[in-house]
Amino acid sequence: MKVRISDHFNYRKLFGFVLPSVIMLVVTSVYTVIDWFFVSNFVGKTPFAAVNLIMPVIMIFGGFGFMIGTGGTAYVSMLIGKGEKDEANRCFTALNNGLISAVLSVLRTLVFQIAFVFILPAIFGVDGIWWAMLATEICATVVSVVLFIAYRKKYNYV
DSSP states (O other): OOOOTTSOOOHHHHHHHHHHHHHHHHHHHHHHHHHHHHIIIIIOHHHHHHHHHHHHHHHHHHHHHHHHHHHHHHHHHHHHHHTOHHHHHHTTSGGGOHHHHHHHHHIIIIIIHHHHHHHHHHHHOOOSSHHHHHHHHHHHHHHHHHHHHHTTTTTTOO
């Protein structure tokens, strides 16, 4: 079934638009319940309590992600409707440059994470991976901001 919003709208077409989102939310909810089941039964009470304490924070970040995704989709749809397909295509690549996106990804996932996983415990005596992941995200954010500022004139960033 090909669903286009410009066609006559009925309940069947409404479900064509809504069903993928509903399926995604159901799968996410089932995953969460199953995850909690295994954590509570096989890991113990304390980790289960920790999961329950951090879940509101995860939901807040998920809400922001859904909000940005929904707003971005509306913006891209508006651009496509105006006939500005090149501008709409620019929205799908970080910093509008595939090479910069690849460099950021490699820096974050290989260089920063591996370095901090080994350096932080050796220098500061930090036990565990959590501080390493925090330091990795901070460094990746700093590099992203620097690249954003450096390329803002080239790509007409506001």
